[in-house]
Amino acid sequence: MSEPRTATTSPTGSGPDDDRSTTLAALSALAADTTRRPLLVALDFDGVLAPLQDDPSASRILPRGVTALEALGALPDEARVRIALVSGRAMADLHALAQVPPGTFLVGSHGAERARVTTFGLDRDVVQLSDEQADRLAALGAQTASVARGRDGVWVETKPTAVVVHTRLAERDVAETAEREALAIGAELGSGVLHGKDVVEISVLHASKGEAITALRTELGADVVVYAGDDVTDEHAFAALGPDDVTVKVGAGDTVARFRLATPDDVVEALDLLSTDLGAPRG
Numbered sequence: 001m002s003e004p005r006t007a008t009t010s011p012t013g014s015g016p017d018d019d020r021s022t023t024l025a026a027l028s029a030l031a032a033d034t035t036r037r038p039l040l041v042a043l044d045f046d047g048v049l050a051p052l053q054d055d056p057s058a059s060r061i062l063p064r065g066v067t068a069l070e071a072l073g074a075l076p077d078e079a080r081v082r083i084a085l086v087s088g089r090a091m092a093d094l095h096a097l098a099q100v101p102p103g104t105f106l107v108g109s110h111g112a113e114r115a116r117v118t119t120f121g122l123d124r125d126v127v128q129l130s131d132e133q134a135d136r137l138a139a140l141g142a143q144t145a146s147v148a149r150g151r152d153g154v155w156v157e158t159k160p161t162a163v164v165v166h167t168r169l170a171e172r173d174v175a176e177t178a179e180r181e182a183l184a185i186g187a188e189l190g191s192g193v194l195h196g197k198d199v200v201e202i203s204v205l206h207a208s209k210g211e212a213i214t215a216l217r218t219e220l221g222a223d224v225v226v227y228a229g230d231d232v233t234d235e236h237a238f239a240a241l242g243p244d245d246v247t248v249k250v251g252a253g254d255t256v257a258r259f260r261l262a263t264p265d266d267v268v269e270a271l272d273l274l275s276t277d278l279g280a281p282r283g
């Protein structure tokens with residue numbers, strides 16, 4: 001186990017570089033403190049492991065992220081390190097894109113879907129909607145389609161438990177109007193509404209990344225959690241974690257996270273260093 005790197009700046013940091021060194025120092029200290037185990041490393045996907053794209057199907061995990069997660073996954077059982085992806089993506093979508101090692105826990109649809117990656121595929125809890133929920137999802141599909149109709153750059157993604165109005169490609173005023181209408185539909189139906197980065201998601205199930213990370217932590221008996229996320233929806237997870245956990249906001253914006261990294265490249269660098277500090281052979 002290597003000695004922790006020390007921060008070269010104040011813990012609050014004053015810019016992306018300062019934030020980076022402070023975050024790396026915190027991770028290094030955590031790796032060196034073997035009393036703080038099991039350690040759960042939980043990561044958002046879009047904007048954290050995969051740079052944001054206009055087309056969600058074009059998202060890809062950074063190659064260095066794949067190797068860093070493989071290194072974490074290959075640590076011996078005695079290291080007591082667990083890995084999870086905690087995403088808003090539908091489970092099938094997340095699994096297809098993620099390229100994570102067997103043993104990784106997957107949380108999809110903001111917590112409505114759960115699975116674990118195995119050598120042979122996915123060990124998955126199937127979500128079963130009631131007839132009433134299925135009808136509500138269909139109605140939401142029709143209502144949100146009308147939000148998108150005639151608006152350039154606004155489109156609707158359908159997931160097993162939710163619909164998502166995407167506005168990333170729309171002009172700002174068009175996006176704002178569409179998001180406002182989508183939020184009103186969610187409020188009227190009394191469904192779970194999440195307002196993320198250029199998305200409004202309306203779910204027929206109640207789910208949040210905060211509840212998801214709390215449940216996973218309890219299940220795994222994790223003493224400490226590292227959580228990195230970039231979106232408003234990740235704030236629920238940051239808020240659910242404690243002052244001794246390592247919460248990392250990726251990118252700009254207000255946050256309750258303790259640390260910050262600027263980009264997905266910085267995240268995979270941090271994961272790479274963490275795996276080395278935890279004893280993985282240098283890749």
Ligand SMILES: O=P(O)(O)OC[C@H]1O[C@H](O[C@H]2O[C@H](CO)[C@@H](O)[C@H](O)[C@H]2O)[C@H](O)[C@@H](O)[C@@H]1O
Binds near residue numbers: 047052086087168
């Ligand atoms: O929790 P995450 O893993 O960050 O997933 C949240 C949403 O990710 C996808 O949308 C986001 O990424 C897209 C691709 O980079 C981008 O085009 C979009 O603007 C982002 O909001 C996904 O399409 C959503 O279903 C997820 O909820």
